[in-house]
Amino acid sequence: MYTQGLDQADTAAPSPEEEVQLRDAFQARIDAEEKIEPRDWMPEDYRRTLVRQISQHAHSEIVGMLPEGNWLTRAPSLKRKAILLAKVQDEAGHGLYLYSAAETLGTSRQEMLDQLLSGKAKYSSIFNYPTLNWADIGAIGWLVDGAAIMNQIPLCRCSYGPYSRAMVRVCKEESFHQRQGYEIMTVMARGTDEQRQMAQDALNRWWWPSLMMFGPSDGDSAHTAQSMAWKIKRFTNDELRQKFVDVTVPQAHFLGLEIPDPDLALDEETGHWCFGEIDWQEFKQVLSGNGPCNAERLGARRSAHEEGSWVRQALLAHADKQRERSSAHEAA
Amino acid sequence: MTTCDQKDLFTYVLRLGDSGLVLGQRLSEWVGKAPMLEEEMALANMALDMVGQARNFLSYAGEVEGRGRGEDALAMHRDVGSFSNLLLVEQPNRDFAYTMVRQYFYASFAERLFEQLQHSADSRLAGIAAKAVKECRYHARHSGLWLVRLGDGTEESHQRVARALEDLWPYTGELFEMDEVDRRLLEAGVAADVQAMRTEWREALNQVLVEARLPLPSDEIWMHSGGRIGRHSEHLGHLLATMQILPRSYPDANW
Numbered sequence: 001m002y003t004q005g006l007d008q009a010d011t012a013a014p015s016p017e018e019e020v021q022l023r024d025a026f027q028a029r030i031d032a033e034e035k036i037e038p039r040d041w042m043p044e045d046y047r048r049t050l051v052r053q054i055s056q057h058a059h060s061e062i063v064g065m066l067p068e069g070n071w072l073t074r075a076p077s078l079k080r081k082a083i084l085l086a087k088v089q090d091e092a093g094h095g096l097y098l099y100s101a102a103e104t105l106g107t108s109r110q111e112m113l114d115q116l117l118s119g120k121a122k123y124s125s126i127f128n129y130p131t132l133n134w135a136d137i138g139a140i141g142w143l144v145d146g147a148a149i150m151n152q153i154p155l156c157r158c159s160y161g162p163y164s165r166a167m168v169r170v171c172k173e174e175s176f177h178q179r180q181g182y183e184i185m186t187v188m189a190r191g192t193d194e195q196r197q198m199a200q201d202a203l204n205r206w207w208w209p210s211l212m213m214f215g216p217s218d219g220d221s222a223h224t225a226q227s228m229a230w231k232i233k234r235f236t237n238d239e240l241r242q243k244f245v246d247v248t249v250p251q252a253h254f255l256g257l258e259i260p261d262p263d264l265a266l267d268e269e270t271g272h273w274c275f276g277e278i279d280w281q282e283f284k285q286v287l288s289g290n291g292p293c294n295a296e297r298l299g300a301r302r303s304a305h306e307e308g309s310w311v312r313q314a315l316l317a318h319a320d321k322q323r324e325r326s327s328a329h330e331a332a
Numbered sequence: 333m334t335t336c337d338q339k340d341l342f343t344y345v346l347r348l349g350d351s352g353l354v355l356g357q358r359l360s361e362w363v364g365k366a367p368m369l370e371e372e373m374a375l376a377n378m379a380l381d382m383v384g385q386a387r388n389f390l391s392y393a394g395e396v397e398g399r400g401r402g403e404d405a406l407a408m409h410r411d412v413g414s415f416s417n418l419l420l421v422e423q424p425n426r427d428f429a430y431t432m433v434r435q436y437f438y439a440s441f442a443e444r445l446f447e448q449l450q451h452s453a454d455s456r457l458a459g460i461a462a463k464a465v466k467e468c469r470y471h472a473r474h475s476g477l478w479l480v481r482l483g484d485g486t487e488e489s490h491q492r493v494a495r496a497l498e499d500l501w502p503y504t505g506e507l508f509e510m511d512e513v514d515r516r517l518l519e520a521g522v523a524a525d526v527q528a529m530r531t532e533w534r535e536a537l538n539q540v541l542v543e544a545r546l547p548l549p550s551d552e553i554w555m556h557s558g559g560r561i562g563r564h565s566e567h568l569g570h571l572l573a574t575m576q577i578l579p580r581s582y583p584d585a586n587w
């Protein structure tokens with residue numbers, strides 16, 4: 001697609017006084033809950049923050065297909081295979097809408113992909129963990145899509161129009177994924193002893209990484225205040241994490257599964273579940289590339305890209321030839 | 333209800349289900365490896381269609397058989413020798429050109445097959461076919477477009493797709509084979525006359541290949557056969573080993 005944002009970058013930059021006025025007017029629109037659209041003036045740092053956030057989100061959808069793809073050919077029934085295929089297809093679709101939303105801000109999909117493949121861009125740390133048994137597919141749907149929904153529901157009201165609209169559609173599908181994941185866990189938790197063990201093992205491995213999906217705790221979160229003012233963010237990381245824990249703990253108990261946290265306790269007064277300290281060292285290591293599957297995930301994306309290069313070249317070459325033929329035809 | 337041999341009907345429906353299942357399994361191997369995001373979606377979508385068709389055919393086959401085997405019992409608890417899919421669909425993905433040629437060969441055939449089966453005297457079969465025909469028509473269009481793009485693309489893509497055509501061509505004869513089961517069911521108005529579809533299938537392929545600047549392979553070569561009676565290539569065993577691992581390892585479990 002053609003990106004309107006690119007044209008805008010060429011227009012003359014406002015003077016410092018104009019910039020202040022524009023920023024005030026911009027903030028006033030946001031405070032009034034108006035949506036910002038691609039052609040509207042916006043501060044450069046607002047644009048940059050959004051491009052970073054939306055492209056990270058898009059990358060997460062794409063990389064997130066890999067751990068699930070790992071079980072696609074081994075799904076234990078045809079119904080489960082069909083559901084999982086539909087899910088990964090949805091995730092690819094989410095990646096597409098999100099890249100398109102980011103493109104409206106003037107960054108091309110190619111640029112974003114290059115950043116992913118070079119290792120410069122980040123994606124959700126959760127996908128750097130391995131899927132080791134079938135219950136992991138249930139745990140991913142239940143916990144990972146569940147955490148994604150917590151993060152994304154507020155984004156349906158994000159100040160940037162194209163992002164908020166993409167999120168409305170994405171959230172509907174994510175909640176479907178969450179229910180399907182929980183259903184897998186239910187069947188496993190109520191199945192044979194071996195299945196029950198798989199379910200508990202999956203929960204043990206995915207619980208803490210799911211809590212990490214909400215990002216650093218509020219004290220250490222660099223962008224929170226500005227993003228809240230811009231209504232790119234509506235709740236802090238810790239608020240969302242607490243919400244997730246409060247919703248998820250009873251779901252685990254309902255299945256008779258144990259949350260792998262000895263400090264977990266219900267605060268009778270507030271009704272919130274208190275939980276133990278996240279291993280922030282692990283979080284940092286996974287984010288900086290040292291998780292169990294970082295190298296594999298990036299390697300898989302790179303090799304798909306490299307092996308597909310002749311196909312993409314063919315597509316362009318064919319389109320060029322078609323154009324030449326039709327202009328030769330017109331000239332004749 | 334039709335008056336035909338239930339054993340024949342079981343064999344016939346099972347073959348359709350097995351081809352759908354094996355092709356769906358092959359296509360799902362592509363997830364995470366496609367050359368671009370749009371194809372990631374298209375391949376997953378085609379895989380999903382094929383698995384969906386397989387589920388319909390296999391459940392029906394199980395009912396016809398009447399021994400209590402459902403779709404999963406048939407998919408997960410049979411060995412290579414009992415699978416009756418076409419040899420074409422078990423051939424490995426190799427590269428995008430192979431995958432698209434295989435898809436075009438099968439979908440363009442299945443589109444015609446299901447067009448006829450929509451009018452089968454067996455109403456269940458007719459119902460399944462009516463849904464499948466739309467899917468296969470889309471698959472044929474999508475893969476046909478890629479044959480053109482690859483054939484008329486770069487030197488490399490042209491060579492790759494030409495090679496795929498040549499290598500997969502010997503598996504196309506089996507699509508149009510008819511044995512006693514097919515003939516008896518054709519007479520009963522249940523089965524389709526696939527032999528009669530060959531010319532039209534070739535003609536459609538030829539149109540695509542002209543646009544793709546690729547030669548139509550010759551029919552004068554030896555065609556492989558045997559998938560429909562359980563004689564397969566070495567590839568199928570590996571595909572089944574992967575697909576069946578969980579239900580085979582935990583036979584008492586429900587998933």
Ligand SMILES: [Fe+2]
Nearest residue numbers: 061090091094
């Ligand atoms: Fe998603």
Ligand SMILES: [Fe+2]
Nearest residue numbers: 091145174177
């Ligand atoms: Fe999802």
